[in-house]
Amino acid sequence: MTTKVPGGSELLDPKIILEKVGLEEGMTVADLGCGGMGYFSLQAAYLVGEKGFVFAVDILPFVLENVKERAKTRDLDKIIETVQSNLEIFGATKIRDESLDFALLINIFFQAKRHKNMIREAVRMLKPKGKLVVVDWKKTGAPFGPPVKDRVSPQRIEELAFQIGLKKKFVFEAGPYHYGLVFEK
Numbered sequence: 001m002t003t004k005v006p007g008g009s010e011l012l013d014p015k016i017i018l019e020k021v022g023l024e025e026g027m028t029v030a031d032l033g034c035g036g037m038g039y040f041s042l043q044a045a046y047l048v049g050e051k052g053f054v055f056a057v058d059i060l061p062f063v064l065e066n067v068k069e070r071a072k073t074r075d076l077d078k079i080i081e082t083v084q085s086n087l088e089i090f091g092a093t094k095i096r097d098e099s100l101d102f103a104l105l106i107n108i109f110f111q112a113k114r115h116k117n118m119i120r121e122a123v124r125m126l127k128p129k130g131k132l133v134v135v136d137w138k139k140t141g142a143p144f145g146p147p148v149k150d151r152v153s154p155q156r157i158e159e160l161a162f163q164i165g166l167k168k169k170f171v172f173e174a175g176p177y178h179y180g181l182v183f184e185k
Contacts, residue, residue: 014043027101033108038067088114109152
């Protein structure tokens, strides 16, 4: 008998998290490192509505195609735009400076090496008083997820955010295996 390993929206509920951090109708959001299912991009589009806008950003073209298709089948294709970018390169993302109300970095730090550059890139696109939301794996063992050695602690994220000049707004439990941090520019 095989045990089902939880994944995607079973581990993190995008609707609960995005409502908890204050995402509202009419806002402009970037889901940085959106992943092929676009869970957070799609939920953000529902929350910001027709007066808002969502950028789904990833480095992989096939991931963006999948998100584009998922948006289209949900009639969200006028609210979501896909953008290919390497988030570890400051200035690489083709989104205007100071144009976002929220930038989301969800489950992405374990895959990257240049964490400070990723945070700087997100902050570059945030409006003054814009919010950076980080949700990532706790450094505790679990029978699934990335190796513990590759997970980045919330203390390390806070340290990098403070170096860049962000202010911590609050910390929250994002799920049994994830932490959540909200910073303000």
